Amino acid sequence: MKIRICDLGKHVGETVTLKGWLFNKRKSGKVQFLMFRDGSGLLQCIVFKGNVSEEVFEEAKALTQESSFEVTGLVKEEPRAFGGFELDVTNVKTISKAEEFPITPKEHGVEFLIDQRHLWLRSKKQWALMRVRHRIVKAVRDFFDERDFTLMDSPIITPNACEGTSTLFETPYFDLGSAYLTQSGQLYAEASAMAHGKVYTFGPTFRAEKSKTRRHLTEFWMVEPEMAFYDLNDDMDLAEEFLEYIVQSVLKDKKQELEILERDISKLEKVKRPFPRISYDQAVEILKENGVDFKWGDDFGAEDETIISSRYDAPVLVHRYPSEIKAFYMKRDPENPKVALAVDVLAPEGYGEIIGGSQREDDLELLLGRIKEHDLPQEFFEWYLDLRRYGSVPHSGFGLGIERTVAWISGIKHIRETIPFPRMIYRNTP
Amino acid sequence: MKIRICDLGKHVGETVTLKGWLFNKRKSGKVQFLMFRDGSGLLQCIVFKGNVSEEVFEEAKALTQESSFEVTGLVKEEPRAFGGFELDVTNVKTISKAEEFPITPKEHGVEFLIDQRHLWLRSKKQWALMRVRHRIVKAVRDFFDERDFTLMDSPIITPNACEGTSTLFETPYFDLGSAYLTQSGQLYAEASAMAHGKVYTFGPTFRAEKSKTRRHLTEFWMVEPEMAFYDLNDDMDLAEEFLEYIVQSVLKDKKQELEILERDISKLEKVKRPFPRISYDQAVEILKENGVDFKWGDDFGAEDETIISSRYDAPVLVHRYPSEIKAFYMKRDPENPKVALAVDVLAPEGYGEIIGGSQREDDLELLLGRIKEHDLPQEFFEWYLDLRRYGSVPHSGFGLGIERTVAWISGIKHIRETIPFPRMIYRNTP
Numbered sequence: 001m002k003i004r005i006c007d008l009g010k011h012v013g014e015t016v017t018l019k020g021w022l023f024n025k026r027k028s029g030k031v032q033f034l035m036f037r038d039g040s041g042l043l044q045c046i047v048f049k050g051n052v053s054e055e056v057f058e059e060a061k062a063l064t065q066e067s068s069f070e071v072t073g074l075v076k077e078e079p080r081a082f083g084g085f086e087l088d089v090t091n092v093k094t095i096s097k098a099e100e101f102p103i104t105p106k107e108h109g110v111e112f113l114i115d116q117r118h119l120w121l122r123s124k125k126q127w128a129l130m131r132v133r134h135r136i137v138k139a140v141r142d143f144f145d146e147r148d149f150t151l152m153d154s155p156i157i158t159p160n161a162c163e164g165t166s167t168l169f170e171t172p173y174f175d176l177g178s179a180y181l182t183q184s185g186q187l188y189a190e191a192s193a194m195a196h197g198k199v200y201t202f203g204p205t206f207r208a209e210k211s212k213t214r215r216h217l218t219e220f221w222m223v224e225p226e227m228a229f230y231d232l233n234d235d236m237d238l239a240e241e242f243l244e245y246i247v248q249s250v251l252k253d254k255k256q257e258l259e260i261l262e263r264d265i266s267k268l269e270k271v272k273r274p275f276p277r278i279s280y281d282q283a284v285e286i287l288k289e290n291g292v293d294f295k296w297g298d299d300f301g302a303e304d305e306t307i308i309s310s311r312y313d314a315p316v317l318v319h320r321y322p323s324e325i326k327a328f329y330m331k332r333d334p335e336n337p338k339v340a341l342a343v344d345v346l347a348p349e350g351y352g353e354i355i356g357g358s359q360r361e362d363d364l365e366l367l368l369g370r371i372k373e374h375d376l377p378q379e380f381f382e383w384y385l386d387l388r389r390y391g392s393v394p395h396s397g398f399g400l401g402i403e404r405t406v407a408w409i410s411g412i413k414h415i416r417e418t419i420p421f422p423r424m425i426y427r428n429t430p
Numbered sequence: 431m432k433i434r435i436c437d438l439g440k441h442v443g444e445t446v447t448l449k450g451w452l453f454n455k456r457k458s459g460k461v462q463f464l465m466f467r468d469g470s471g472l473l474q475c476i477v478f479k480g481n482v483s484e485e486v487f488e489e490a491k492a493l494t495q496e497s498s499f500e501v502t503g504l505v506k507e508e509p510r511a512f513g514g515f516e517l518d519v520t521n522v523k524t525i526s527k528a529e530e531f532p533i534t535p536k537e538h539g540v541e542f543l544i545d546q547r548h549l550w551l552r553s554k555k556q557w558a559l560m561r562v563r564h565r566i567v568k569a570v571r572d573f574f575d576e577r578d579f580t581l582m583d584s585p586i587i588t589p590n591a592c593e594g595t596s597t598l599f600e601t602p603y604f605d606l607g608s609a610y611l612t613q614s615g616q617l618y619a620e621a622s623a624m625a626h627g628k629v630y631t632f633g634p635t636f637r638a639e640k641s642k643t644r645r646h647l648t649e650f651w652m653v654e655p656e657m658a659f660y661d662l663n664d665d666m667d668l669a670e671e672f673l674e675y676i677v678q679s680v681l682k683d684k685k686q687e688l689e690i691l692e693r694d695i696s697k698l699e700k701v702k703r704p705f706p707r708i709s710y711d712q713a714v715e716i717l718k719e720n721g722v723d724f725k726w727g728d729d730f731g732a733e734d735e736t737i738i739s740s741r742y743d744a745p746v747l748v749h750r751y752p753s754e755i756k757a758f759y760m761k762r763d764p765e766n767p768k769v770a771l772a773v774d775v776l777a778p779e780g781y782g783e784i785i786g787g788s789q790r791e792d793d794l795e796l797l798l799g800r801i802k803e804h805d806l807p808q809e810f811f812e813w814y815l816d817l818r819r820y821g822s823v824p825h826s827g828f829g830l831g832i833e834r835t836v837a838w839i840s841g842i843k844h845i846r847e848t849i850p851f852p853r854m855i856y857r858n859t860p
Contacts, residue, residue, distance in 0.1 A: 002659065004627065006578055019659045020627070021821045039627020039658065040578055068821040096792075096822040118621035118813045119820060127625060134581040141571065148436055148470055151564040155851040156586070156611075156634045157599075157649050159859045169587075171599045171611070174640075174855045181586075181601070181611075188851055191548035191860075195557060197434065197450070197469020203634060204586045210604070219587050228469065229432065229449045362526075383548045383860035390549060391451045391498040392526040421585040421618055425604045429589050430621075430813035 005041035008075050008085045015090065017072040018043070021122070022063045022098075024105065032060050034089070036071060042124070044078075045071050045087040052090060060092045065104070066122065068095040083256070110414075117421055118430050128257035129417055132250055133406045139249035140223050140400070143242055144200045149225060152192035154185025154201040159380065167209045169218075181206035184399060187329070187384050189226035190360060193395055194387055200225040210425055214414040215302065215352055217403060219423040226397035232331075232341040232359040235396035236317050239345055239355050240275050242400070243315055247271040250409050263411040267349065270313040277317040280339065283308050299325045302352055309346040315354070319343040328370040329384075330358040343398070351408035357398025364388035435471035438505050438515045445520065447502040448473070451552070452493045452528075454535065462490050464519070466501060472554070474508075475501050475517040482520060490522045495534070496552065498525040513686070540844075547851055548860050558687035559847055562680055563836045569679035570653050570830070573672055574630045579655060582622035584615025584631040589810065597639045599648075611636035614829060617759070617814050619656035620790060623825055624817055630655040640855055644844040645732065645782055647833060649853040656827035662761075662771040662789040665826035666747050669775055669785050670705050672830070673745055677701040680839055693841040697779065700743040707747040710769065713738050729755045732782055739776040745784070749773040758800040760788040773828070781838035787828020794818035 003016045020038030027033070030049035035042060047060045063069060073087040102116055103123060113120045120126055144151070157171070157179045173179035185201035192199040202223040209216060225238065247268050250258070258265055278286075287294040290307050299321075300308070309316050320339040323332055330340040345355035361367045367388055371378055378385075406418035416422040421430065433446045450468030457463070460479035465472060477490045493499060503517040532546055533553065543550045550556055574581070587601070587609045603609035615631035622629040632653040639646060655668065677698050680688070688695055708716075717724040720737050729751075730738070739746050750769040753762055760770040775785035791797045797818055801808055808815075836848035846852040851860065 004578065019823070021624075039580070039623070039625060039629075066821040068823045096818075098820040101820055118618075118816060121622060121625040130582060130622075130626065131580060137581055138571070138575060141568070145568055148434065150469070150561060151567055152560060152850045153634075153651065155649060155853055155858075157636075157853050157858055169601045169603075171601045173599075173858055174638075176856070176858055179858050188548075192551060192560075192850060193469070194451075195469060195551035196560065199469075204583075206587075208604075219585060221583065386548060390528040390531055391496040393449070393498045420582045420622060423585055423587050426606070428585075428587055428603055428606055428609050 005036075005038050005043045005083065005085075007040075008043070008083075011075045012077050012085070013075065015072065015074050016087075017070055017091075018087075019070050019095070020068070022065055022067050022069065023124075024065060025063070027061075032057070034060060034063070034071070034092075036087070037122070037127075041083050043083060043085060043087055044081050045073060045089050047089045047092065051088065052092075056089075056092050059094055060089070062097070063092070063094065064098050065101040066098040066119075068098070069093060070095060114416065114422070114427065115430075121420065124260055126417065128260035129406070129410055129412065130420060131257045132254050132261070132410050133402070133418060135250050135254050136246055136402065136406055136409065137221075139246045140202065140242075140402075142249075143245050144198075144225060147198070149198040149200050150192070150196040152189065152196065152199040152201055153203055154182065154188035154192075154224075156182050156203065158182050167207050169206050169208045183207060184222070185224050186226065186397060186399065189224050189397060190384070190387055190395065193226040193228045193397070194391065194393070197229075198225070198227045212425065213302070214416075215404065217415055217419065217422055217424060220415075220419070221402040222399050223402065224397060224399040226395065228393050228395045230359075230396040231394055232319065232343065232396060235357050235359060235398060236277065236319065236343050239317065239343065239357060239398055240273050243275070243345065243355070244271060244273050246405065247409060258410070261410050261412070263409075267313070268409065271348075272314065275314040275317055275345075276312045277319065278308075279319055280321045283318050286311065297322045297324060305346050305352045306350040309348055309350065309352075313348060315345050315347050317343050317345050326358070328374045328376065329360050329367070331361045332366075341396075345398075347404070347408040349408070349411075351404060354404045354408060355398050355400050357396065359394065359396040362388060362392045362394050364392065435466075435468050435473045435513065435515075437470075438473070438513075441505045442507050442515070443505065445502065445504050447500055447521075448517075449500050449525070450498070452495055452497050452499065453554075454495060455493070457491075462487070464490060464493070464501070464522075466517070467552070467557075469557075471513050473513060473515060473517055474511050475503060475519050477519045477522065481518065482522075486519075486522050489524060490519070492527070493522070493524065494528050495531040496528040496549075498528075499523060500525060544846065544852070544857065545860075551850065554690055556847065558690035559836070559840055559842065560850060561687045562684050562691070562840050563832070563848060565680050565684050566676055566832065566836055566839065567651075569676045570632065570672075570832075572679075573675050574628075574653075574655060577628070579628040579630050580622070580626040582619065582626065582629040582631055583633055584612065584618035584622075584654075586612050586633065588612050597637050599636050599638050613637060614652070615654050616656065616827060616829065619654050619827060620814070620817055620825065623656040623658045623827070624821065624823070627659075628655070628657045642855065643732070644846075645834065647845055647849065647852055647854060650849070651832040652829050653832065654827060654829040656825065658823050658825045660789075660826040661824055662749065662773065662826060665787055665789060665828060666707065666749065666773050669747065669773065669787060669828055670703050673705070673775065673785070674701060674703050676835065677839060688840070691840050691842070693839075697743070698839065701778075702744065705744045705747055705775075706742045707749065708738075709749055710751045713748050716741065727752045727754060735776050735782045736780040739778055739780065739782075743778060745775050745777050747773055747775050756788070758804045758806065759790050759797070761791045762796075771826075777834070777838040779838065779841075781834060784834045784838060785828050785830050787826065789824065789826040792818060792822045792824055794822065
């Protein structure tokens with residue numbers, strides 16, 4: 001049985017051996033304080049000159065930052081220590097002495113750190129971030145699994161473009177010409193929802209956009225639930241419950257990580273239903289009240305989103321956008337065909353859009369007309385149109401971007417730190 | 431509250447309304463039996479002429495296969511019925527009448543069915559398969575989450591090739607030249623394991639192989655755990671526990687689906703630890719005993735795998751392959767450098783390799799030598815080599831292919847049915 005730092009609660013008063021790396025150390029006369037990490041946590045290991053042989057004391061002294069070693073000692077409860085435990089060391093055995101580690105406690109530029117991403121991941125903040133990310137992904141899946149959704153992975157390689165070809169990654173596909181990396185699994189999720197009622201697809205999506213903002217990655221993960229017999233209101237109810245569930249799951253299980261990230265937890269505690277819901281029209285009013293020269297029919301920019309969301313503590317649902325700026329498959333509002341039954345959810349604190357969704361057009365003729373209006377090649381959409389030919393039903397869904405959600409919940413400014421190995425227009429390494 | 435077929439146990443004796451599609455129907459004088467599906471299950475709905483108005487009886491009669499409708503009736507327990515319940519119908523309301531559905535109960539060719547994949551998913555067998563797939567994916571994640579692994583998604587877009595460039599999908603990447611779709615997240619998982627100790631990466635992987643066999647897809651999902659301080663034996667122990675966990679989870683929760691798939695459950699019940707473990711040398715002996723003209727040093731073909739695995743009821747772990755046929759990053763056996771500390775797991779019943787894994791080379795100099803031997807561009811691997819420069823530790827991992835696992839557990843011959851929208855060399859639609 002391998003014991004890790006996260007198991008120490010079960011071993012207080014016992015002598016245990018752990019394997020890991022030297023995070024950092026300090027020395028004070030006859031005592032060395034080794035900050036030890038093993039991936040599951042951090043542990044202060046105390047090497048008293050009087051408790052160990054001369055050789056062991058020297059072995060500990062020779063450990064460089066990030067050297068791997070085995071440490072044996074007595075587990076003690078210590079509420080003041082990070083993690084709540086300390087180790088009274090009786091033995092130290094070096095596994096591999098590290099060369100001079102490029103990332104030191106001093107400040108480094110972000111470009112340098114991303115070049116060293118494979119090593120940067122070992123730093124305290126990045127470690128905490130990845131654990132929050134994992135908890136978010138788990139919450140996403142648990143939420144849908146508990147509610148009887150079926151996971152239906154959409155394909156990554158697709159023959160056509162859902163929202164235009166200019167922002168697509170293209171790859172030759174044997175004798176079939178070009179194929180493209182998916183931007184969204186939604187159309188496939190719709191087909192799946194007709195088979196399973198409630199489904200979700202969850203995988204990487206790609207945008208070859210030349211955006212250099214702190215909100216954009218070329219490769220990011222997206223979860224997209226799709227539900228038969230859900231209208232826009234049902235869709236908004238689900239999105240709301242979903243976001244509350246994610247935030248509260250992280251709050252409950254990842255307190256230590258949020259502390260490392262210096263996240264203001266009181267802000268997350270306010271993410272409780274009901275969330276505010278406003279129409280696009282009302283959002284435009286808010287912008288005008290704030291002196292923004294905004295024309296009805298335009299889409300919101302990042303700054304507009306910040307102005308709108310800053311009114312609220314919880315995420316705000318903005319619904320019924322002008323149809324002109326929304327995708328062809330969105331259903332028009334029967335009470336006002338100038339707007340689509342769409343909803344975007346804007347995260348608080350300026351984190352921008354984290355969810356985009358809509359009720360889908362379920363009428364064959366209207367959808368056909370929309371495909372023509374948008375000059376889309378109908379033959380590529382025949383299978384999608386079939387969903388309206390064979391037992392069409394009202395249905396809705398949305399997509400949540402994982403990285404933006406991680407950024408928001410963790411309180412991280414730039415999205416590039418929210419994924420293990422970020423891909424941006426100027427970077428596809430390491 | 432929307433009631434679905436899977437919730438009916440809580441509504442026996444109540445009158446409920448459900449929404450879904452007509453799976454099929456039969457008529458017998460004054461009774462119509464509507465087989466109704468809503469994605470969560472199947473339900474026999476009985477329309478007695480005496481119980482409903484003339485209009486309702488006619489409305490039911492006019493429903494075509496796959497028409498969507500709303501049905502109201504009294505929930506009755508009926509152990510002989512599929513799923514255990516029946517509905518005594520009092521009302522039927524058509525939502526959308528389906529055109530003539532292309533997939534009828536008669537036999538269709540597989541090519542035709544895959545062309546209609548978006549509709550084929552609605553068939554009973556495909557529905558059951560996707561639910562088994564979902565349960566497998568959930569078991570995979572639960573297994574690692576319960577054991578304190580951190581999910582660390584590896585990138586899909588990669589700058590270089592892990593196992594040669596001939597089988598890679600290539601895409602232009604802005605001003606950075608060509609990028610490639612990942613074949614394995616392993617190298618990244620190794621970096622992640624040095625930060626988190628125990629990690630897993632789980633996502634789509636790609637092989638542009640011109641293989642037309644029933645075991646190959648160009649896009650498939652793979653889970654790859656990677657563990658610091660695990661040697662080959664630890665790795666094999668984990669793989670064994672993992673496979674048992676997956677199979678027993680499906681057996682426990684997906685009995686109905688396995689029944690639809692006509693799976694011989696007794697075969698799955700035998701998948702209990704300990705599994706047999708044999709060396710490559712022993713496997714070669716088995717082949718020779720079976721009259722196969724096999725040369726030490728060659729890799730096993732599909733037929734060889736079937737011969738070896740047919741000896742056993744459980745998956746068999748074959749370890750210590752000739753280093754020559756294994757990847758550069760695998761550690762040599764210190765007791766016999768001609769073999770690598772690799773393990774493949776062969777599924778029973780001829781399903782072939784479902785797991786490939788190894789202990790990794792953790793010595794910088796040996797790894798450098800291996801990169802040179804294999805004529806790999808060292809500059810692409812500098813970051814990977816860093817993992818041996820800064821606190822190298824013994825570590826191991828493996829990869830499990832989801833689709834082959836679904837095929838095996840479901841008892842499905844061809845892997846193309848195990849993923850919602852399969853991608854093969856001659857197909858990237860729908």
